[in-house]
Structures are given as structure tokens and as C-alpha cells.
Amino acid sequence: MKFRGDPARIRGSIVPVVTPFTEDGELDVAGLRALVRRGLAAGSHGISIGGSTGEPSSQSIDERIAGIRAAAEEIDDRVPFLPGTGSAKLDETLRLTGAAAELGADAALVITPYYARPTQEGLYVWYATVAREFPDLPIVIYNVPARTSTDVAPDTVARLFTDFDNIVGIKETTKDFEHFSRVIHACGPELLVWSGIELLCLPLLALGGVGFVSAVANLAPGAVARMYEAWEAGDHDTARELHYRLHPLVDLLFVETNPGPAKWVLQQRGLLGSAHIRPAADPSDEVQRGPHPLAARPDRGPDRSMTPPTPPEDLPRAIRHYIAGRLVDSADSENGATFPVADPVTNRPYADVAAGGPADVDAAVAAARRALTEGPWPGMRPRERARILTRIADAVESRHDRLAAWETFDTGLPITQARGQAHRAAENFRFFADVIVGLHEDAYRVGDSQLNYVVRKPVGVAGLITPWNTPFMLESWKLAPALASGCPVVLKPAEWTPLSASLWPEIFADAGLPDGVFNLVHGIGERAGQALVDHPDVPVLSFTGETATGRIIMGRAAAGLKGLSMELGGKSPVVVFADADLEAALDSAVFGVFSLNGERCTAGSRLLVERPAYDEFVEALAERARRVRVGPPADPDTEIGALVHPEHYARVLNYVENGRSEARLVAGGSRPDGLPEGNYLAATVFADVKPDARIFQEEIFGPVVAVTPFDTEDEAVELANNTQYGLAAYLWTRDLRRGHRVAQAIESGMVWLNSHNIRDLRTPFGGIKASGVGQEGGTHSIDFYTHSQTIHVALADTHVPRFGAPSTP
DSSP states (O other), X not given: OOOSSOGGGOOEEEEEEOOOBOTTSOBOHHHHHHHHHHHHHTTOSEEEESOSTTHHHHSOHHHHHHHHHHHHHHHTTSSOEEEBOOOSXXXXXXXXXXXXXXXXXXXXXXXXXXXXXXXXXXXXXHHHHHHHHOTTSOEEEEEOHHHHSOOOOHHHHHHHHHHOTTEEEEEEOOOOHHHHHHHHHXXXXXXXXXXXXXXXXXXXXXXXXXXXXXXXXXXXXXXXXHHHHHHHTTOHHHHHHHHHHHHHHHHHHOOOOSSOHHHHHHHHTTTTTTOBOOOOOOOOHHHHHSSOTTBOOOOOOOOSSSSOOOOOTTOOSEEOEEETTEEEOOTTGGGTOEEEEEOTTTOOEEEEEXXXXXXXXXXXXHHHHHHHHTSSTTTSOHHHHHHHHHHHHHHHHTTHHHHHHHHHHHHOOOHHHHTTHHHHHHHHHHHHHHHHHHOXXXXXXXXXXXXXXXXXXXXXXXXXXXOSSSHHHHHHHHHHHHHHTTOOEEEEOOTTOOTGGGGHHHHHHHHTOOTTSEEEOOOXXXXXXXXXXXXXTOOEEEEESOHHHHHHHHHHHHTTTOEEEEEOOOOXXXXXXXXXXXXXXXXXXXXHHHGGGGOOTTOOOEEEEEHHHHHHHHHHHHHHHHHSOBOOTTSTTOSBOOOSOHHHHHHHHHHHXXXXXXXXXXXXXXXXXXXXXXXXXXXXXXXXXXXXXXXXXXXXXXXXXXXXXXXXXXXXXHHHTOSSEESEEEEEOSOHHHHHHHHHHSOSSEEEESSOOOOOTTSOBOOEETTEESOBSTHHHHHHHEEEEEEEEEOSOOOOOOTTOOOOO
């Protein structure tokens, strides 16, 4: 089939231009043309009209056709044109679509039946009728569940896409990422998918979408276009930074207005000129009389998330840097250097965070450098430093309720699991207080002639870059040994979860830590993180995060010959032999992959089970997974909360969809009933997973486990080592000889034998292969944050060859 133009070129930022009216209530054609010109001048990749919220019900059909005509004339084939042609009535939809075809539209954006609750068969008939009527016009399904209470199901989309060559894409306004993912996987990459939800634009691109038809493009068309272009060019950090900066405009769109938020905001900001907006009309007469002919009674389970989470007490509206003992804004504040941060249950911003850049990192490093060369901290006696570290531990524990509430709200971690974070963080400081008091330095005598002794010195300003999972506790892992060693620090927390890090300034101030020893710079990794990595006065860097980022940091740090401690990704195996205590192994396997929402580096995400026990174990595992309670993070009954961020949620769902084609799904794999919003995924188990499957090889970092059988001990070792990672492993067997033998054959930094992950702070923590470089824990951490200076003292006369001296007669 040959269309007018190539549907595949309809990608990028499509501006859904709103329709202005004069004070007399007439269509303002001049104002409409001006808005179209504004979008074109800003570099937008396409124009839509008649599809924003409230449009179809606030205009007559003749007005909508007049608007389509004016927009088409103004566009004049410069960019793709996608007029919205849906209505509450099928005959009106057909008339509008016909007008779009006659006026040269590149595609028709056909909205699902307005004000109806259609069945899937009804939706199929609706779109099939339009597609048959206009076989030469590309049709884009416009999924509007907010109006219809019904998503166009992935199977329905796939059926339409298969049956009609001219159904080429879908604009999604659902907030359900599982729906996004399943549509894409059901139809393949040939289906063009756009997002209509502003906060989910980038996550959809990560899933394979082609762009967005976003109302916020009416307010900042150039920025939205640049965001798409940056993402497509592979510059994801710049795209994310633009996305963050657009969030305040998105907030403006969430208003209680009848005619549609984008139109109301445009009018309030003067972007409609002298034009006005018209309130939405009442639903059509047939809807007034009763249910739409395509409607069906919705079948819904209990809704556990319709009530938004109650924000914790004292939640800050602004999160600032902490430099030289003061809370400060970004040096680039004139350029709007903040970004919003959202909670993972509503994905709505709750605070603005200072967006650090090179100037902020320079200031923080300078303060830390002064604390190193002029302040008392590096030269304090170990006992004095230990007293302050102990007071820090007390200050952390005194805030345990507040910390747990903040961590749960910001990260989606279940409250019962968040409550342990304060104790673990405090224990890190107490442990290293003990370490430095008991630490000895080596001394060696060479008979009576020489004494050689070793002095430990703080290595300098330490740069600490921490992850978004259990952020406060993992920050303490780095802060405690660095401070114990006498190093001033600059901490750069993860931008997705900055909230709990804002507790550190008051904790350190209460404990009496000298100003400048601790400095905190928030920001996007590409700017703040990169500036810290590149800074010449930061000789050591400790990073925890994904392997790809670790490789970038190592490459940039090489020029400065910086010391590196890198705790990176993992794909840890759990090896269960048939002679094991299977009940204990099952408890450990379930907890190890589903606790902390599965967002943990040491998660046992590959389960290798000896074949005689395989079927029984898979059945028991699936049953336990189905019973794992998924729900709001603040609910004490919840065992899996919300995944941290829509972008990460999309990534995990993408792996789940891949798993459906690679293995046998035996539990989970979808959003739980009663949780229509938020980043929720049921505990997911795939069985019969082949070693070359992506879900076997790649780190998913979510509540997903891959189960594979093995027949021999050698095969178990081969499977355990068959990934690029080598962080942790877990073995279950009653044969301790075999346990020791297999443990030493597995390529990983840590192995637990007949045990789940129980941390001993005295032992080294870290991985090999793509899981990291270096190890921390106990004295290994002190070794990293100090350098050893050996001093050689002569105790007797030395006999040095006298080069160049005059000869003695």
C-alpha cells in the first residue's frame, strides 16, 4: 500500500496545538495559525490539532474541520500533520477523518470513543470501520483511558495492526507502563508508539517508542524537541536534564479545569494572545440517555492506590547543596539550575533539587581541600575522630522514624525494610570508629642499625558517588570509612533519590564534624558527577552503580591516575543441589531476589536447581512468589513496593516482555490487581531459562528471577560463571566438601554457603569481572582512603659508597 508520505517519518515531538476562540466564541483562525507557526519555528517535528483534553467536546464538527484546514495550510507540508479525528459518535469520526484525508494529513489521530466504556470487541469494530473507510490514510490509535476507563488492550492493538495495513501506530495516554511494554512487544518495532503523558516521555523512548504528542510542547516546544533529539543522539543525560527542567511546566497542566489544562495554562501565560478558550460541552445526547452502545461494565479489583501517599512530615520543598558548612543554591541559579524529583507511587514531583555543575563541585572540593590542609580533622587523634563518628551514629539512630518515612516515600522501599536502614547506617559509623582506634601501623627493625615504620595518611579529598537503591545506607558505607581515615569528602547522591541525603548536614552538624569535612552536591550525572570525576584535586573516587557508568568513570579517571573503588552490577547465581535443605533454600531465594523490590546489587536473580529437585522447587517458588504482597510502600503489610522511577520501571518491564519469549512465565509478569498507578510489578518467576537468554545474562534490577536446571556439579559451576558479572553467589548443599569445592570454583567476589546475604563489616565487599574493581570493608576500606608512607630511620652509622669523593691515600 502506498500512502501519501512515509508514516515512519512521523516521529519526535509532535505539538498538540490547542484551539483558541475569540471573545465572541468564534474560532480564532489567526490565533490558531500563530500557535502552529510558534511550534514550527521552535523546531518541532510535527503538528497535531483537535486532540488535546476537552477539544472534541468543546467544538462543533464544522469548527474542528475549519481548524484542521487552517493548520494544514499553515504547515504546508513542512512537517508531518496528525489531526485528531475522534468523537463520541462514529459518523462524526468518519466525517472528521474524511476531512483530514482531503486536506492532506499525514495520518489521522483517531480517539477512542469519548465518554464511553467500550468493550475490546467494540474498540476493534470502531477502528476497523475507520480503517476500511479510508484505506489510503494512515490511522493512529489514540488510547484515552482517562475518558473511557478502558485501555485498548495489547491484543486488540496487535489484531488491528495485523488486519489493517493502514493502522500504523498508537498514541498512549495510559500511565500503565506494562501496557506500553506489552503493546510494543505484541506488535514489534514496526508499530509506531507515541506517549501523551509528559512525565513518561523518556521511559517510552527507552522501550522503543518513536516520540511524544505532549501538551507541555505548547509551552516549551523548542525544549521538548531538543529533549527528543538528545535522546536519539544517545545523549541521554542531556535529555534527562531537559526533562527535569520541563517538570515545573508539567505541574501547571495538573489543574482542575473543564476545557483542558493545556488551553487554560496557555491563556493564563498569555500565549493565546487575545484569544480565549471555550468550556467543554456536555456529553452527547446518546450518552446522556444511557450507556454508550459499545460500553461494558468494568470489572475492577479493589483499588489500593487511588489515595495518594501522605507525604512525610517536614518534607522539604527545596533540596540544596551543602558546602563548607552551609546550605546553598546552585552557582548556576540564574539559569534555573534545579530539577524536580518525584515519588514512585504517583510519579509526581514533590520537591525541587539543586542541579549542581562544575562551579558547585569546584566550591565543594575547595572547601574539602581547605579542611584537609588547614582544618583539624586529618590531624585528630584516632580516639577524637572515633568520638565524633560515634556521635554521628547516635544522631542517625535518633532519626530512624524520619529516615524510614523519607526513604520509603522517595524510593518506593517497603516501610518494614526501610526501618532497618538507620540501624545499619549507624553501625557503619560505630564499626569504623572501632577500627581506627584499634588500627596499628607496621614497624620493622633491622638489627640495631635501622628502624622502618609505616605511617598512614589521608589520601586527600574523596569523591563519593552513590546509587539510588537504599541510598542513605549505601552513602554511610562510603562516608564512614572515608571520614574515619581523615579524608574530607564530596558526596554526589543519585538524582532519582536525593531526599534522605539531605539529612546528612544536620546529622554531621549535631555530631560536631568540622565545617568543610563533609560536602554535598546534588545534580545530574553528566554534569555534577562528571565534574567530580574530572576534578584534579580529587585523587580517589568510590562509585556504586551500573557497570556501563562505571566504565565511563574509569575511562575519565585514567587521565588523572585516580584511585578507584567500583562496586558495579551483578547477576548473582543461587545454586541449589538436590541434597540441600530445600525449605531453607526456598526462603533464602525468595527473600534474596524480592526484598528491597529486587533493586539490590547482590540479588540472587539466577536460580540454578539440580534436576531431581527442579520441578518441585519451581512449583514451590512460583507459589511463594504469587503470595508476595505488592502494595503501597508505606503499608506495613507490603513486601514489594513501587520501583524507583518510571524509566527504570520501563526497563524492567522490557525484560519481562523479553522473558515471555525466552522462557516459561510461572508467576507474576504484570501489574498487580488494584494498583492502577505507580511503578508496581508483581513478583515474577521465569522457569526453563536458557543460558543465552537476556534475562539470564543481563542485570534486571527488579523483582524478577530466572530459574535454570543443571545435572552435574561441573555444569552448575559452568552456568554460575556464564555471565560477565562476578559479584556474589549463594550455594545450598548438605555436602560441605562439595560446598567448599564449588564455592572456590565460582567466579565471584563473595559466596554465601547455606546462608542468605548476611554482611560482616570486617570482611571485604566487592566483585570481580564486570562487577567491579577493588574491595571495601574493614581495613580494606582504610587502605583505600589512606596512603602508606614508609619512614626509614638509621640507628647506627651507615656506610655509603662515596661517589665523587677524593681518593684517600
